[in-house]
Amino acid sequence: MVRFKKILVTGGAGYVGSALVPALLKVGYTVRALDLYLYGDPLKDVATNPQLEQVKGDLRDQVVLDKAVQGCDAVIHLACVSNDPSFELDPALGKSINYDAFFGLMKAVRKARVQRLIYASSSSVYGLREEPDVREETPCTPLTDYSKYKLMCEDALRADGLGGAEYVIVRPATVCGYAPRMRLDLSVNILTIHALVKKQITVFGGSQLRPNINILDMVDVYKLLLEAPKEKIQGDVFNAGYENLSLSRIAEMVKNQLQDPTITIKVEPTNDLRSYHVNSDKIARILGFRARHTVEQAIESIHKAFQEGKFQDPLTNPLYYNIKTMQQAKLGG
Numbered sequence: 001m002v003r004f005k006k007i008l009v010t011g012g013a014g015y016v017g018s019a020l021v022p023a024l025l026k027v028g029y030t031v032r033a034l035d036l037y038l039y040g041d042p043l044k045d046v047a048t049n050p051q052l053e054q055v056k057g058d059l060r061d062q063v064v065l066d067k068a069v070q071g072c073d074a075v076i077h078l079a080c081v082s083n084d085p086s087f088e089l090d091p092a093l094g095k096s097i098n099y100d101a102f103f104g105l106m107k108a109v110r111k112a113r114v115q116r117l118i119y120a121s122s123s124s125v126y127g128l129r130e131e132p133d134v135r136e137e138t139p140c141t142p143l144t145d146y147s148k149y150k151l152m153c154e155d156a157l158r159a160d161g162l163g164g165a166e167y168v169i170v171r172p173a174t175v176c177g178y179a180p181r182m183r184l185d186l187s188v189n190i191l192t193i194h195a196l197v198k199k200q201i202t203v204f205g206g207s208q209l210r211p212n213i214n215i216l217d218m219v220d221v222y223k224l225l226l227e228a229p230k231e232k233i234q235g236d237v238f239n240a241g242y243e244n245l246s247l248s249r250i251a252e253m254v255k256n257q258l259q260d261p262t263i264t265i266k267v268e269p270t271n272d273l274r275s276y277h278v279n280s281d282k283i284a285r286i287l288g289f290r291a292r293h294t295v296e297q298a299i300e301s302i303h304k305a306f307q308e309g310k311f312q313d314p315l316t317n318p319l320y321y322n323i324k325t326m327q328q329a330k331l332g333g
């Protein structure tokens with residue numbers, strides 16, 4: 001059921017955004033995507049849809065932000081410098097986008113009388129935990145600046161609120177599967193592309209447990225968070241992670257799924273044995289969410305896209321690797 005009509009998706013031309021925006025259009029929403037388009041033009045297939053407006057702009061500019069939010073009923077905030085290495089490349093830049101600009105967004109939301117803000121946090125806010133099951137009430141001990149600022153935005157929302165607007169926070173696991181803006185710097189995706197191109201998967205360590213979510217389920221989570229009644233989501237936080245798998249298991253899944261006996265798995269030692277297991281019972285219990293797509297299906301979607309020639313120079317093209325693009329982007333601090 002569509003409750004809101006017009007949705008602003010910041011980061012709408014990113015990996016998750018490029019799958020989410022077409023899906024929102026399909027169910028009848030009017031969508032405005034605000035993005036710097038750092039990774040090309042992934043919304044080109046829906047560009048002529050009259051229900052879509054694309055805005056190329058920087059969310060650190062309050063004028064751009066105010067204008068983008070104007071007239072929208074809900075905002076899904078995805079835009080950011082979205083992994084540790086890209087953030088660490090230029091911490092001042094990362095902070096300015098991921099944290100400082102968030103206050104501008106909250107201000108714009110209050111001013112424009114938006115009804116709901118959905119904030120994309122990250123399951124990395126938990127850091128390294130001993131608990132077998134990391135739940136929403138588990139204390140957060142973020143290990144990196146990227147994760148720390150994700151959590152600080154959550155705290156800013158809790159502290160300041162949004163006036164009359166509702167908000168909800170989602171902490172996604174690592175997303176996997178094909179999307180028009182492809183990221184090949186995420187675990188399942190990178191292991192799959194290495195198997196396809198190099199016929200060799202290198203696993204560093206291997207025993208580390210990591211939670212995953214198929215991008216199609218990620219899209220469904222955002223759709224559900226738009227539809228859910230206020231009393232079920234207001235001010236709350238939800239994990240979204242399924243199939244907690246070790247890297248070795250993911251490598252085996254890739255090899256099996258691609259059914260290519262020439263693919264080899266090489267194990268290298270690593271100091272990074274961070275392991276965590278995310279529990280997502282809450283979103284099932286409160287909102288009835290059930291993941292419907294598997295990691296195997298994500299692997300298959302990348303395989304299919306590869307066979308259809310949808311990747312250009314997948315191992316070297318900066319468009320697929322946030323760190324490589326951010327090294328080239330001149331965004332100013």
Ligand SMILES: NC(=O)c1ccc[n+]([C@@H]2O[C@H](COP(=O)([O-])OP(=O)(O)OC[C@H]3O[C@@H](n4cnc5c(N)ncnc54)[C@H](O)[C@@H]3O)[C@@H](O)[C@H]2O)c1
Nearest residue numbers: 011013014015016035036038058059078079080082174175
């Ligand atoms: N992909 C994952 O595995 C994952 C896991 C947990 C959380 N998340 C969160 O989900 C969100 C989306 O992730 P993603 O994988 O799609 O990332 P992404 O890097 O593909 O997309 C981010 C988008 O934000 C845009 N952007 C960056 N700075 C901007 C600025 N100053 N103004 C306007 N646009 C700007 C970029 O151009 C990019 O298109 C992020 O907030 C991320 O932290 C993602």
